[in-house]
Amino acid sequence: MTAPVFTRTDPALGEFALRPVDPAADAALLHSWVTHPKAVFWLMQDYDRAAVEKEFARIDADPFHDAFLGLHNGTPAFLMERYDPAHRELVGVHTAEPGDVGMHFLCAPTGTPVHGFTRAVITTVMEMLFADPANRRVVVEPDARNTGVHALNKAVGFEVRRTVSLPSKEAYLSTCTRDQFLATRGDHR
Structure with missing residues (x-):
């Protein structure tokens, strides 16, 4: 397997890491996640x-x-996508600014939820994105009906800008700057 490209330790939950998806090797695992009812x-x-896989x-x-x-403590536990909103997802509905980066994430379905886990995952994702100094703002476009992710996004600093119509959904176009993210952590570097 490919080595992680980013790792962080959460004081309460342990190590979180991200590695590139291997489409062939990871297809069965990802299939079980993205077809689960919670991934609607x-x-x-x-x-x-x-x-x-395709x-x-x-x-x-x-x-x-x-x-x-x-990966959470070495075990696959979530999926993250990073995209350039000037070229994918939001073309025609959002004018990307220099330093904008788009993101999606999905926690693996589980029968035994761990308190704070999803917050630790999105924190890991945001830290990875902001580890690149070129990334100044994260842009997301979650489905307007996805109330769980809206609360989580707000908790890490996202602001809803407006509702946008995309081919597959009505979405809340939301953004989070590095400073907004750090302010939610009490970390004003």
Whole structure:
């Protein structure tokens, strides 16, 4: 497997790391996640394993889109996508500024939720994105019906800018600057 490209330690939950998705090797695992009922907003409910592999191979080949498998203490536990909003997802509905980076994330379905885990995942994702000094603002476009992610986004500093119509959904275009993210952590570097 590919080595992690980013690692952080959460004082309460341990190590979180991200490595690039291997479309072929990770397809079965990702299929089980993106077709789960809790992943309905990923719009892959009817995909078979081959379709999931094809989708992540397409992302892997795209110079404006990346996918990462998130590990918690070495075990696959979440998925993150990074994209350039000037070229993907928001073209025509958002004028990307220099330093904008888009993001999606998904926690693996579990029968035994861990308190604070999803917050630790989004914190890891945001820290990875802001570890690149070129990234000045994270842009997301969650489905307007996804109330759980809206609360989580707000908790890490996102502000809803407006509702936008995308081909597959009505979405809340939201942004979070580095300073907004750091302010939610009491970390004003």
